[in-house]
Every structure is written in C-alpha cells, then in structure tokens.
Amino acid sequence: MSLRLSTVILPYRRWHEGSRASWERAEELGFHAGYTYDHLSWRSFRDGPWFGAVPTLTAAACVTERMRLGTLVTSPNFRHPVTLAKELISLDDISRGRITLGIGAGGTGFDATVLGQEPWTPRERADRFAEFIGMLDRLLTEDSVSYEGDHYAAHEARNIPGCVQQPRLPFAVAATGPRGMRLAARYGQAWVTTGDPKLYEHGTPEQSVQALRRQTERLADACAEIGRDAAALEKILLTGFTPDRNRPLESLDAFVDFAGRHAELGFTEIVLHWPIPDSDFAVDQKVFERIATEAAAQLP
Template sequence: MLALSALVLPDRDPPVAFIADVQQAEAAGLRTVWTYDHLTWPALRERPWYASVPLLAAAAVATSRVRLGTQVATPNFRHPVTFAKEIMTLDRISGGRLDIGVGAGSEGPDALVLGDPPRDRRERAERFAEWLRLLDQLLTQPVTTVRGERFSAVDAHQIPGCVQRPRVPLTVAAAGPRALRSAARFGQAWVTYGPYGGQVDPESWFRGIGDQSAALTRELEVAGRAATSVRRIVQLALDVRWPFESAARYADFLGRLSAMGFDEVSVHWPRADDGRGLPAGVLGPVLAAHGL
C-alpha cells in the first residue's frame, strides 16, 4: 500500500498554525510532512511567508513520529556549506526524522532575489549537479575542503554529523535526463509532479509519469543501483484534482501508481481559508484509501 504524505505551506499566520497542521498530519498517521523551501511564492507574494528551516525545527520539537522535510531546496539561494550545517542540526533536533528534498530550481523569484543573472535549463542542471556533489560530501564527512567552479568549501566542519547514517536521506526532484542522473547517483528518493498543468488529461498524466519513472530506472541501472533502491514519490500539484472525484477513482489512481512501482503520494494538506490544499471533504476517504 502506498504511503501518504502531505505538503504544508509555510504561510500559516501566526506560524504556530503551521505547527498545528503538522501535528494533525502526524495524528492522522502520515509518513512525512513536507514544506516548500522558497523565499516567496508568486501566488502569495503579498501574504506572510516564513522560512522552512526554523518552521521545521519548531515542528520537530512539537512532534515525535512523523518525518519532516523540504520540498525542495535548490542552489537558487542556498550554499551547500551553510545548508549542510542546517540539515545536520535539524536531523539532530528531530532525532533522525529529517528528509531533505532537493532540486535544480526554476527561473523564478528565488533565482533572482540575490541579483544573479538568468540561467537557462542546462546551466541550472549543471549548477545543481555540482551543488549536490558538494552537499553529499559535506553531509558524509566531518571536514571538507573542495574548490569548485561555482561552490567551494574550505575546512568546513560537520561535527557531530547527522543522526541518520551515512547522512540525511536526499529526495531528488527530477524530470529531465540530467536531474534524473543526479537522482540515480545521490538520491534515496525521487519526487515528481508528473506532467505540469491541470489541463493535462489523466491518461496523458499517467503516461508522462510512467515515462519519467522508466527513465529513472534506466539511470539507476547505469549507476549500478537496483530499481527499488530509490523511493518513488508523486507530489500532486494543486491543480490536479481529478484523482479526488470519487473514492473509486482515487483507489484506481493508487492502484495504477503502485503498478508502476511508486511508493508514496504527497498531497497539499487541507486548508479551509483559500482552497490551496486537498479538496474539502475528501481527507477522510483519502486516509482510508491508504489504510489510515
């Protein structure tokens, strides 16, 4: 049976409302609570928006079982040295319940906020590959010195290191070939939205996500890893509503994903104020479909 996780937006105001949502998700039996690691979100530019790391730290001390993570951290504004220190600290605070989602990042507000020049898709992919290599090294070694093209570390200490060994699990967001290659090399999990856009019909969505999963399997084979060595996660976009049209349709949705080798589905946690979450009234049937 596929695990169920949820993404809680970091815009809850006051921030204790975020903690309450995480606690509710834990009580419901969800595997992981993710939150977006952005500095702003275009759809909510004029609303409160809080930083993911302190929110996750607060959630860690307010919970005891549910796993916690970013979805996803990118090189757009995070340097591997400082981020690795924050990851290690969060893993310690949570008692080893941290999952870190990482990705190449889009050419959006987070990519421009530090005044960096625009980058095309290839440049972002190459930057991500270097960023991820250094992050992996920082999280697995007590002291790191690396001088790279874009990112460097000089006598960077990671003591006492992560609770989880050899490091915190990395969930790599990937759709294109370069990012899938990075997922196959460094990831303990892979996350995808599948084809973007709510106008994609269900059959096209399934074909697209199946093609992505098959491409990951090929990259894992090249990397010498088993197809089952990477946990496969679907993060449902806010505009993908058709799986929730009925209990039968959601059950079929889960069955088809399971047949393709997926392990987990992540939804946006329900919120009554603006509809940016799981549709009202379907949480109970969704929980039941996952055996919760």
C-alpha cells in the same frame, strides 16, 4: 513495498495561528511524512505571509514524534551547500533522525532572482545542481571538507558530529531530465516528480500516467548505467500538478483509484497538499482527513 501517504504543509500561516495545529494534526492522521516548500515566496502567496522552511521544520520537529519531516524541495537558487549542510545536521539532530532533504535544480520563479542575480539558463541550473548536490553529499558525510568548484567553494568546512541518520540523511531528488535522473540514481534514496508540466493545462489523466511511466523508465535506465537497482529508490509523486489537479481529493473512491493507478507505475509515496481555503489547494478538510485515515487499507 506498500504505498505511503504524506502531506506537504505550505508555510503561509503564523506558527501559533494555525501552522502548529496542522503539523500536529498531520501526525495524528498517520501521515508517513510532513514536508514543506523551501521557497522565499511562491506564486499566488507572494504578497501574503510566508515563513522559512528550516525554522518551520525545526518547530515541527519539536511538536511531533513519529512523522518524518522534510523539504519539497530545496534548490541552489538561494542556498549554499556549506550553510545548508550545517542547518540539515542540526535539523536531523533536533528531530532525532527524521529529516529527508527533497532537493532539485530549482526553477525560474521569484527565488531565481531574489538575490539580485540574472536567472540561470537550464544548462546553468543543471551545472550548478550537479556541483551543489555532490558537495552537499560530502559535507554531510565527512568531518571536514575543502573544495574549489566552478560555482561553490569550501575551506575546511567542519560538520561534526554529522547526521543522526548514517551515513547521512536521505536525499529525495526531484528530476525529470537525463542529467537530473543520473543525479537521482547516484545520490538519491528517493526520486520526486510532479508529473509532466507540459500536460498540466491541456493534458489528460491518461496522458499524465503515460508520461510518468516514461519518467520511471528513464530513472531505471539511469540506475542501470551505474549498476544500481531502481527498485531500491523510493518513488515520490507530489500531487496537485498533474491534469487531475484536485479531483483525486474529491472523494475517498476517487483518491483510491488515482493512487492505485500510480502505485502500478512503481510509486511508493504520494504527497497531498494540506487544504488551503481560497487557493489552488482548496479541498474539503473532512474528505482530506478521511483519505488520510481510510485510504491506506484500500491501497496496495
């Protein structure tokens, strides 16, 4: 399976003041997929413009034709499975079957308290995520769903005609812990990681590679528990959060070296942040575009 390159475009600009152009250019450059964050605000961008993921992806679907589209990642922090399923079915229809749902348990940032709730503990997030993804799987594959759980409920929720992609649009499950890995093995068509967050500040690239190797081994173990071949799951690395940070994007050679080391771990897709000046994702646009157009020929 050849290594694919994708990009994630943060929704920090007005559609007609640069955002649309980035999505169109991403497709021109040949990226496999274009993703966006599904947050209500995020870190250093909190006090500036920030737009919603679903409307942004809807607009992107209307100005692209080939590139897959999706979230990295959606979480239960401010979503409900019933309303999310309806939006996803609509997105899948508008894009003619090009949507991938990146989905995870969510973190402890602004989204975790924006609706007025207390932050959930790690156990509560894991419990909610397990129920959330299981319910969403049903909502996207069954015409009518009634359900009463510990955290979510639905009464005759109808989702006709269902997804363009059958039996449903693919899930890319973000996970690093045992429970999340089991959910990825059960429900995922892909698995997503950003590496080991404990290594971001003081770790080394070599330590990061070893941590990612251990993660892929845990995923394989989770798949083996249910008799699933781990090779059947796409393995996605969202870059920018390993100790390498932006160094792999400083040159074509640097990226090819980085991508090759991670392809050896079994990763099938590497996602690069679209350059944002004066931010953690500030890289040279020309180098970024050269990587997008030339790196694939030098990768496995």
